[in-house]
Every structure is written in structure tokens, then in C-alpha cells.
Amino acid sequence: MPESRLLDPASAAGLFDLEKPAPESRIVVAMSGGVDSSVVAALAAKSGAEVIGITLQLYDYGAATGRKGACCAGDDIADARAVADRLGIAHYVSDHESAFREEVVETFADEYLAGRTPVPCIRCNMGPKFTDLFAMARELGADCLATGHYVQRLMGPAGAELHRATDPARDQSYFLYATTEDQLGYLRFPLGGLPKSEVRELAVAAGLRNAAKPDSQDICFVPDGDYAKIVKKMRPEGARPGAIVHASTGEELGEHRGVIHYTVGQRRGLDIGGQPEPLYVVGIDAAEALVKVGPKHMLAVDEVSLVETNRIGPLPDVQLTAKVRSLAKPVPIILDGPLGSGESTTIRFETPEYGVAPGQAAVIYAGDRVIGGGWIDSTTGCAA
Template identity: 55%
Template sequence: MPLDAQTLNSLGLPKPPSETRVVVAMSGGVDSSVVAAMLAEEGYDVVGVTLQLYDHGAALAKKGACCAGIDIHDARRVAEQMGFPHYVLDYENIFRDAVIDEFAESYLGGATPVPCIRCNERVKFKDLLGTAKDLDADCMATGHYIQRMLGDHGAELHSAADANRDQSYFLFSTTPEQLDFLRFPLGHLKSKAETRALAAKYGLSVADKPDSQDICFVPDGNYASVIEKLRPGAAEPGEIVHADGRVLGEHRGVIHYTIGQRRGLGIGGLSEPLYVVKLDVDNKRVVVGPKEMLATRKVPVREINWLGDAPFTSQAEWPLSVKVRSTRPPREAVIRPISETEAEVELIVAEEGVSPGQACVFYDPNGSRIFGGGWIWRGY
């Protein structure tokens, strides 16, 4: 029997769960497995989908990676156990074109890219979401730790209840249209222990499976080795130069360095600690200097995805908080729009190690709402 139009199920839709089709993006990890099992137990018409993002053989050789061969196997086992259909989609070409190639080019350009954001933006929340609609799904659910709440103007993006698990930095580019269709059933949980307890309750084999730590196609966090494989000859040597012009030594390739790096520079014996303050790709130079040179207050941002209720350019300034790295807390800032997709962000207190290629995500300074964000694109 259909629900009353005003009666919503747990996913916010005016249908009985049995008549509500939900595509669950299943990585094979404990989070998405719990989402699928939870919704199946509630009686939803669940369809599990796992993306094969790169070659099975290479994936099986790397433990702990998202979307690797063993993860596809684990997702399939959960689907069989809970009694819902499961599909594996070959997204290798899409993933390479939309994520890996840009990652390589950005890194070669001296930036510090965040490929997980591009994967969510261009693969999971674009092509996979389109596939979900093709399957006549009413919504798509994921295991991300973030919250979707309804406000006066529609669906809003909010930080997860567990600040230690919050993934808002990686999901800032989610559009209002995508947010209408997406659901995040784990965002309200207070800890990962609650998720694992649910996995144990459902008897899932992945209940104790370790979390993936690295970028899925970057074994052991070694970015440079991946770039060398993708772009042979990219690691050309050059000079390590002090900001005052002194040549201090030689490096083995700009791709081995990141802004803010101190260790492993190979220029010992100096009286002051030095940090990488600039990567001069054109001249194959790694520029180093004292720590205070890393501090910056003005951050240029482009490709902005704005999630506020009023148009981005309707105000000259937006007093918000921003994150310039995923591991740092939001800091007080003023955002000055230049266009609908560009802005200058001024930090009230200078931050160190702000790097092109990283995201700058906008937060409500007095609440949990995310107002979008953009990409840091060059230094002043």
C-alpha cells in the first residue's frame, strides 16, 4: 500500500521501502557494506554496484586499496549474504581519463593534487550516479561520512557527526542536483566503532577489515614512483636553491618534493632548518627557505562549487571558515567573489604550506554546513 504523500521513509522518499530502489556504491570496505546491509534489512530494493577502476592483476597485488580485486570479491559476498543483486562495472578508461591523467599532469606542474575529490566529482557522483538513474533508482547511497540535511531551500551538505571521520573536504564539489539524489546513511554516527558494531550485527565478513589508507592507485603513498611510471623521464634532476639565490645542492626530480617539506632534502650542515617554499617546474628548481616563508593569508581559488542559498556573487564578502588541507581544522576567513567560479580567500591568521592543487573548502563558522569550495591554483 502506498504511503501517504506526507509520510516519508527513512531515505526521505514518499514510498514504502520495498518500492524504493536504492543503488549503493560498494567499494568492498566496511562502510559501504554496512550501508547496503542496513538498507536491505530495512526492506529497500537494493542494487549494489562496484567500480573496477584499474587492472585486476595490479589491484590484487596491492593490499588495503579501495576498489582493488579483493574488494570486488568482498562486495559480492556481502550482496550474496544479504540477498540483493550486485554488479561490477568496468570504469578503467573513465577513471584513467578523468582522474589519473590529471593527477599526473598536475603533479608534474608542481601542484599537490587530491585525486579522491576528482574521483567523487567525475566518476562516482557523475557517471555512476547516471548509471543509478538508468537503473530506475530513486536515490544512490554511499558509505561516506557526511550528512545531508533538508533546509529551507532544499538539501544541504553538513559535516559528519564524528569529526574524526568527516569527509566533507573530499565532497565539496557535490552539486545541489547531485545532493537531491544522494544519501549518506552513516553521517550521523558518532564513531567508526558504531559502524563496525553494525557490521558485526549483520554478520558481515568485512566487519574487521582495515580501512584503506592510501590513494587507491598510489601504493604506499609513493606519488613519485607512480608519476615515473605514468610519465617516463619526468624525474629530471635540477638545483636546490635558497630563496636568496644560493645554490645549495642538487635534487633528483621536482616530483619528489612537496610544498612545506623539510625532511629528505639532502642539504644538511646548514645553520637553519629549511623547507620547500616553491617548486619551479619550468627551471627544474626546488626553492627552499625558512619556515616563515610558508605562511600566507591570501589564497586564490577557482572552479568554485557554491552551495549557499543566495548566489555567490550577491555579496562582496562572505565571512566563513575554510580548510586548505584535509588534515587541518577550518580557519576563519573572508571570501571575496571575483566571478561565479573564482574568488580570493583571505585568512584571518596566516596558514603555512598552502599549495596549488589542494582544495579550499568553505564552512559555516557557527555550524556544520558546508558552503562548497574550490581549487587553490597558484601562490602569491
Template identity: 50%
Template sequence: MLNSLGLPRDPSETRVVVAMSGGVDSSVVAALLKREGYDVLGITLQLYDHGAAAHRKGACCAGQDIHDARRVAEAIGIPHYVLDYEARFRAAVIDRFTQSYLDGETPIPCVECNRSIKFRDLLETARELGADVLATGHYVASRGLPDGRRTLHRAADPGRDQSYFLYATTPEQLNLLRFPLGELPKDDTRALAREFGLTVAEKADSQDICFVTQGRYSDVIERLKPGAVQGGDIVHLDGRVLGQHNGIIHYTVGQRKGLGVSTGEPLYVIRLEAKAARVVVGPREALATRMIRITDVNWLGDVPVESLGNAGLEVAVRVRSTREPRPAILRHDGTAATVELLSAEDGVSPGQACVIYESDLPRARVLGGGTIARTSAEAAPAAA
């Protein structure tokens, strides 16, 4: 008989490390598992020192969050450890984020944090502590298969689903990860926090990237890479130079407001050319994307992605975290993966993730994904 975490032993004989961020979600996970009788340990990662980097004290991943996690652990009666992962986080996440923006991309540091810090380094720490599984407060679901493998699925609450940020989780990691909130609506999570009497029950959700304290990516980049940001031309697709900019890091593909130029027509950022330090703008229809090449593919499907060939596989893909999955064809020529969108999407930006699902249904399985490397408009019809 399996316990609630899918393991064949009594909860009291199952050690669980819970990644406690100091927020309501991970706190409820720790309290739930403790109530079910599991041997629970809480770990909080100190990832970023806002006092030194943002010239103010406290905020996410440091200060108050660590204090909140410690208070919750004391209240529910579990051991709690704080690990200093600042150096690892800086190298794996912040430095990559900074360079990606300088390269004209729009990166997602949360994906890299999950891949390189939480589900690699922290998982290894959990093993060293004798844990059977690592549990987190992410809104995503995993299910066990008869052969012992586990699959990743969209959460029950579509408004909270975080599968877009977890596509890079490997099959080996999935076998050791558990997501107890994947079947719960957020309102139920807060109700449980009140039931447990947790001090974080009404704590606001984190909205921004943890190391971007004021919502301005450019400030962080200019602080970390002084002198690296260069100005250049704002150029229309037709070749006209419309004005100048003070750094491509201030722009993103699909942006309309704040371009600093006016021609009497609505203009959007179509692409960023880092080497030439150019921001290329044009009409909205120029944003339409039908073909996407993805790199650094992580695959969770049942057959090798390399075997798909030109015939491809009918899937659904999400090209932004705020968009619903859309029908597409995934192909692989043996060296690279491409996605053909069945209907064009606007504002698809290099550096973002293209996450692949089995279908566009609410609880669909996650098949994997990759980083968007190149995009193109609909291919021209073949010659007769």
C-alpha cells in the same frame, strides 16, 4: 510522510543503488537499507588493475575488494553488479593526477574521483537502473530543506568527517545522494557490521590513494610518464643554489625532511617552480599564507558566490584534509574567488582543495570550495 531517505514513499517502493567499495562502511550502508525494506542494488566499480600497473595482484578497487563486496551482497540478499570504469578512471583521475604533480602541484585524486566518477558517471548509471537515490558509505551528512533542496554538512564524528573530499558535489547531485553514516561514529558502524555478520566487519580502512600501492607517488608518475621527470636546482629564497634534485615530484610544499641539502638551518620547501625545474627552500616563516586564490569553484551556498563582492562573507576554510576549518573571508570580484585567512596557515599548496564552511563549528554546513591556484603572504599595510 517521508521515509528515512527523505522520500515520500514506502521503502519497498524506493530503489536505492549503493556504491559498494568492498569495505566495512559501504557494506553496512547496504545492509542497513536492506533491513529497512528498501529495494537495494549494489554496484562496485573496478577502477584500477593493480596486477598490471603495480606488478602485484589485488588491493583497492580491484581483486579482493570486489570479491568482498560480492560476498556481502550475497549475504544480505541483494543484486550486485561490477562495472569496469578503468578507462574512465584513468582519463579523469590518474592522468590529471600525474600531470598535476609534474606541474609542481599537490593534487587530491579522491576529490576528482568523487566529482567525475562516483557522483557523475555512477549517478547516471543509477538513474538508468531506475534508482531514486544513490547511497554511499562516506562520513558526511546531508539534510533536506523545506524547498526540496539538500545541504551538505560535516559528519557527526569529527575524526571520520570526509566533507573535505566531497565539496565538489553539485546541488543537483546532492538531491540524489544519501549518506546514511553521516550521523554515526565509526565504532557504531563496525558494531553494526558485526551485528549483520558481515565478513568485512574487521577489515582495515583504506589509508592510501587506491592506485598508489606502495605510498610512493613518484613511482606511479615515472611509470606512467617515462622521461617526463627532470632534475634541477634546489635554490634558497635568497638565490643561493644549495644542491640538485632528480625531480620536483619528489617534493611537496612544507616538506622539511629528505631535502638532500644542509646549511645549518632548518629548511622547508616554500614553492615548486615546474617550468624552471626548481625547488625553492627557505625558513619556516616563509611558508605563512594569508591570501589564497581558488579556481574551479563549486558553490553550494544560498546566494551566488559572484554576488559576494569585495565586502565578502565570513566563513571558515580548510586547506588540508587533516586540519580543522579556520576563520576566513571569502570574496569574489566577479571573475575570481579569493580567501583571506584571518590567521596565517603554513604549507598551503597549489593543487590542494580549499573547502569552505559556514562556520568552524563541528556540524557546519559545507558552502563549497575550489582548487588552490595561488598563495601569498599577508599583504603589506596600506600607505597612510
């Protein structure tokens, strides 16, 4: 197969927006063991810069060996090391299991225990993947830190901006809204303008052993998708049974196996029959072990309160949109309050949004540019 034009040294160097000539530059690449970060390492190596790969070991190596859908553990560390050897670059593994457990996994369990719907990938990016890697790259004297995320870093009038990837099917901007301006100035996302098919072609051209490796699925530390099993193991009190009640009447309709098995918007698994219309989870009272259900119209949300907000760059005077789930389409909103510096704010939807759950993130956009966002603390307009 002919070598891709993106593996030309000059073209590869251009993807990293280096301020110095490539031979005088040092790039640290976050290597998870997947094909995306491996291609970033290959492009960095092709640029002519000195390249150092770093893999964070985030959870038990042995337990993750051979598991599909994992990352930063088990076979993925071996894949990252093999890619580094193939490319002739330095590679280091840093044990961050304790920090990952405390900052991501424990929080994940506590959120479900409180009846909320967490997004651990954002927590991971806010903690080990960016904060810790950022510090390590700085200590190594790197000119930038590059990752395999599908987002774009574009220069605007006020500096670096975060934009959606050109391939909407791969866009990961929802998970990176908490990136700070300081971090964005140092980060590079060379895959943001590429489709996945071309990334795999690059992997083949570079002779990477993981060129055909499947993408990770679900949450990395819950590769079988059974998150409740993880939460129950860590927080057994979350499996306390309780009543399923109608949100309007308070009528008891059934019994549940613990609030950790339910999220707002859920329809399946309620095991309630004989109702005139389909019922959904519209609210969870974790303290009373109550799962509240109701018809779909009770899921309608007019506004949400956000906490721990972040803003990237100036706030433009244009129509803003927001996503309340990673796969949702951005919808028009009105921002009612300050955004950024950890402050709380409110966003109002121009038309009601459905299935909005506390614990999720709301990410705000101006066109393709990520403005920022925050954690959903509460919702209004839902009849639960």
C-alpha cells in the same frame, strides 16, 4: 551479539529519507568492497526497499589483488560481491578503468609534473564515483544513490545541505565540496551520524565477512604510499634532476631527484646541511626544474586564488572558515568574489596560513555546513 537498533526496518528506512514507502522504493548503493559501503548496503536491505549494489572497477583487477589500501579493484570487488550475496541483493560491476585513468590518474601525474599537489580523491568523486554512478542509478530507476561517506545530508530552508559528519575523526566533507545541488538532492549518506565503532558493530550484526576489514589507507591506486614511483612511471620526465635553491638569495644549496618528489611545505628529504635554521620547500618551478626552499616564515600565505569553484546552496551572512588540507582545522576567512558555477574567486585568511600548495582544494564552511570551495591556483603572501 544483539542486533543493533539501527537494523530495525523502520530505523533503517529513516536513514535514507525515502519519499515513498520502503517496499515501493529502489536504492542503489555504491559498493567499494569496504566495511562502510557494505554496512550501507545492509541498512538499505533492512529497510525493505529493493537494493542494487554497484561496484566501479577503477583499475587493474589482477594487479590490485591482495593489496592493502586498495578499493574498487582486486579482492575488494570479491568482498562486495560476497556481501551482496549475503544480503540477497543484486550486484553489478562496471568497468570504469579507462575513465578513472584519464580523469584521475593522468591528472594526478600531470599535476605533480607541474609542481602542484593534487587531491585525486576529490577528482574521483567529481568524476566516476558521483557523475557516473549518478547516471547509472538514474537509468536503473532508483529513488536515491547511497554511499558510505562520512558526511551528513540535512534539509535546510533552501533544500538539501551538506554537513560535516558527527564523528570529526571520520569526517570526509573536504573531499565532497564539489558535489552539485542536483547530486545532493539524490544522494544519501546514512553513516554521517555514526561513529566508526558502531558501523563495525552493524557489520558484525549483519554477518558481513568484511566487518573487521582495515580501512583503506593513502591513495587507492598508490597503496604503498610511493606516489613518486607511479608518477615517474607515467611521466618519466618528472624525474629530471635539478637545483635546490634558496628562495630569497637564489643560492644553490643542493640537487634534487626531480620535482615530482617534492611538495610545498615539505621539510624531510631535502638533504641540505649546514643551515642556520630548518628549511622547507616554499615553491616549485617545474619548468626550470627548480625546488625553492626557505625558513618556515616563507610558507605564510595571506590569500589564495581559487578556480573551478562550486557552491552548495545559498551563501550565508555569517563568518566563513576554510580548510586547505583534509586534516587541517578550518580557519576564519573572508570570501572576496563570487563562488560557484566554475568561476574564479579569492579567499583571504584572517591570520596567515602555512603550507598551502597550488593544486590542493580549499573547502569553505559556515559552521558545520559545507558551502563549497575550489582548486587552489596560486597563493600570495609567500616570499617564494
